[in-house]
Amino acid sequence: MNYTLSLTRHTAETLHGHLLGDRSREQMAVTLCGVNRLHRELRLLVRDVILLPADAFRPQSAAHLELKPEVQAFIHARAHRHGLIEVDWHSHPGAGPTIAFSGTDDRFEAAQAAYLAQRMDGVPYGSVVVNDDALDARLWLSDPAGTRPAGAKHRNGKAEPGPTHTAPPVAQPLQAILIGDLARRIPVTAQRLNRAHAPFVSPVFDRQVRAFGPDVQRRLSTLRVGVIGAGGLGSALVAHLARLGVARWVLVDPDVVELTNLNRLVGASVADAQRARPKVYVARSTIRQAVPKATVRALKTDVFDPCAQRALKACDLLIVATDNHSSRMAANRLAVQYLIPLVHAGFNVSVDPTGDPASARGGSGVGVRRVTDVSGEFAIPDLGRWCLQCAGIVDPQAAGWELASPAQRAILRQRGYVADTPAPAVGHLDGVVAALAAAEIHNLVAAFKPQHRYLTYDALKAELVPLSVGGSAHKVAAQAACPVCSPDDGVLGLGDLEPLPDYRRAAQAQLPAPAQLPPRATGPAPIDLPAPSPAGPAATPPAGPAPAPELVEVRPARVRRLQEALVETELDWRE
Ligand SMILES: [Zn+2]
Ligand SMILES: [Zn+2]
Incomplete structure (x- = not known):
C-alpha cells in the first residue's frame, strides 16, 4: 500500500x-x-x-x-x-x-x-x-x-x-x-x-535527456495521464506526449472514427473510418509506436461514466481536449475534487454566417465563406485559486443544453438554443494548440521556462497572448464564490467524501417543459446545472447515544464515505 x-x-x-x-x-x-x-x-x-x-x-x-x-x-x-x-x-x-x-x-x-x-x-x-x-x-x-x-x-x-x-x-x-501542478x-x-529504484531510461529519449536530464525522463515515464477526448486535438496531444515519454495512460472518448475526422485525426486511416474503429484505440496505437510497453487503458465511453471517472481519479494529470462544455465541466470537477492537475485545450474556427459559400474567390473557382476566427487556447487552472468554471472557460448553461435528451434537444434546436451542425475544424490548428499545450506540460515536470497557465493563439494574427486569471493584474476575472472550487462551499479536496453528480440526469430533469421554453431571442437561458452540494444528502441523525455537544454538526454521510474509502472494495480500479 x-x-x-x-x-x-x-x-x-x-x-x-x-x-x-x-x-x-x-x-x-x-x-x-x-x-x-x-x-x-x-x-x-x-x-x-x-x-x-x-x-x-x-x-x-x-x-x-x-x-x-x-x-x-x-x-x-x-x-x-x-x-x-x-x-x-x-x-x-x-x-x-x-x-x-x-x-x-x-x-x-x-x-x-x-x-x-x-x-x-x-x-x-x-x-x-x-x-x-x-x-x-x-x-x-x-x-x-x-x-x-x-x-x-x-x-x-x-x-x-x-x-x-x-x-x-x-x-x-x-x-x-x-x-x-506536478x-x-x-x-x-x-x-x-526507494534509493534502489531508478527506472531505466530508454535510448529513444536520448536527445531530449541531453537537454532536460534523466530525472525528468523518469518522472514522465511514471506519470499516469488521463486524456478526455481523443479527437483531432486530443490525438495530436497524445502523439506529442507519447514521444516525450509518457508511458501510463487512461484514454476516454465515446466516438468512433468517421471519414470527416481524417483531415485532423493523428494516426487514423481510411480503414479505421470504414471499420468505425474507436478513437481511443487509434490513440493507443499512436502511443505504442513510441512507447511499445506503455500501459494504456482505452475506454470507449464518456467522462460521465462512473467507470471512466474511477480510472481518471487515479491519474496524476488530466487533459481535457473536447469540443463541448459538459465534458470540460465534469473534468474540472474531478480535478478540483481530487486535486489532480488539469490541462484544458480547445480551439475555435468561425465563419461569417452571412457569407455566400458558392461565391468564387481569387480565381480558384472554390467557394469559400469569410473566415472570421481561427484560434485556440490552453489553460491550467491554479487549483485553490481558480478553476475552469470560475474563469468562464466552462459554461454550465451550455453544458446543460448539451446533455439534454434527444427529444429535448429537438425542442432546443427548434427554438434556437442549440445548433446540431458540425463545427468547422482544421488539422494545423489542432497541431499548433497541441504542441503549445504539450510544451507547457513538459515544463510542469522539467521547469525549463516561465509558466503560462492560460495562453491563447490567434492564427489570423499569428499571435500568442498569455492571459492571467484572478489576482491584482488579472485580465480574466474569476467568479468570487465559485460553486466548484471555493474553499468554503466548493468540493476542493473532498475526493471520495462527496459523490460526483449525475450531470445528464440533472440537466434533463431541469429542462423546462416545451411550453415554458420561449424562443431564444426573448427568453433567458432555461437550464443551469446544479451547483455541487458540499453538504451532501440531507443528514439523518446518527444512531446510538446522543453525540457529544461539539459534534452536533457531524455529517454522517461524509463520515460513512470516509469509512468506506478506507476499506478495500470490489470497485477498486486495477491497472
Ligand atoms: Zn518534532
Ligand atoms: Zn472555480
Whole structure:
C-alpha cells in the first residue's frame, strides 16, 4: 500500500510561510484532508488548513511544542464533523539535508493516533515534520493493509465499518507530497527506502535527456495521464506526449472514427473510418509506436461514466481536449475534487454566417465563406485559486443544453438554443494548440521556462497572448464564490467524501417543459446545472447515544464515505 498527500500550490506556500517564518521556535499547523482511495494507494487531499498561533500552545520553544487541550479538542471535533483526516505539521527550526521525528514526536503521535483511531473507528492520523531543506511524513494506521480485521463485512459491495479498533496504530511512511501542478517533495524516509529504484531510461529519449536530464525522463515515464477526448486535438496531444515519454495512460472518448475526422485525426486511416474503429484505440496505437510497453487503458465511453471517472481519479494529470462544455465541466470537477492537475485545450474556427459559400474567390473557382476566427487556447487552472468554471472557460448553461435528451434537444434546436451542425475544424490548428499545450506540460515536470497557465493563439494574427486569471493584474476575472472550487462551499479536496453528480440526469430533469421554453431571442437561458452540494444528502441523525455537544454538526454521510474509502472494495480500479 502506498500513501501520498496532495495539496495545492497555494496551500503549500501558506504552510511554508507559517512553519518556517519565525525560526526561533517550533511552529505548527493542522491540515484536514479528504481521501482518494485507489488500488494499492491512499491519497490524502488537503482541504482545510489551520495555522496555529502562539496562544494555541502551552509551551512553545525551539525544541518543544504542546497544544492546549481545548485547541486539540476543537481540531478533533472539526475533523470528525466533516469526516476529514487530520494531518499535523510542525517545524524543527534550522537547515540540513535530513530531518527526523524526535522521540517526543514518536510518543505523542502514537498516543494521538491511538486516541483518534479509538474515537473515530480506525480513522488514520498523519504527521509531517519540516525544516528549511527537508521533510519527513508518516501516516498512523491501525490497519495498514487497508482491509479491516475480523468483523469487516462486505454486503452488496458496501463495506461495513469494522468493530472498534484495539490494535495500536502503526506509522507508515508517506511516499510523496504532491504540490500543485506536478511539483512534489519526497520525505526522507521514503527517499531512503526507494534509493534502489531508478527506472531505466530508454535510448529513444536520448536527445531530449541531453537537454532536460534523466530525472525528468523518469518522472514522465511514471506519470499516469488521463486524456478526455481523443479527437483531432486530443490525438495530436497524445502523439506529442507519447514521444516525450509518457508511458501510463487512461484514454476516454465515446466516438468512433468517421471519414470527416481524417483531415485532423493523428494516426487514423481510411480503414479505421470504414471499420468505425474507436478513437481511443487509434490513440493507443499512436502511443505504442513510441512507447511499445506503455500501459494504456482505452475506454470507449464518456467522462460521465462512473467507470471512466474511477480510472481518471487515479491519474496524476488530466487533459481535457473536447469540443463541448459538459465534458470540460465534469473534468474540472474531478480535478478540483481530487486535486489532480488539469490541462484544458480547445480551439475555435468561425465563419461569417452571412457569407455566400458558392461565391468564387481569387480565381480558384472554390467557394469559400469569410473566415472570421481561427484560434485556440490552453489553460491550467491554479487549483485553490481558480478553476475552469470560475474563469468562464466552462459554461454550465451550455453544458446543460448539451446533455439534454434527444427529444429535448429537438425542442432546443427548434427554438434556437442549440445548433446540431458540425463545427468547422482544421488539422494545423489542432497541431499548433497541441504542441503549445504539450510544451507547457513538459515544463510542469522539467521547469525549463516561465509558466503560462492560460495562453491563447490567434492564427489570423499569428499571435500568442498569455492571459492571467484572478489576482491584482488579472485580465480574466474569476467568479468570487465559485460553486466548484471555493474553499468554503466548493468540493476542493473532498475526493471520495462527496459523490460526483449525475450531470445528464440533472440537466434533463431541469429542462423546462416545451411550453415554458420561449424562443431564444426573448427568453433567458432555461437550464443551469446544479451547483455541487458540499453538504451532501440531507443528514439523518446518527444512531446510538446522543453525540457529544461539539459534534452536533457531524455529517454522517461524509463520515460513512470516509469509512468506506478506507476499506478495500470490489470497485477498486486495477491497472
Ligand atoms: Zn518534532
Ligand atoms: Zn472555480
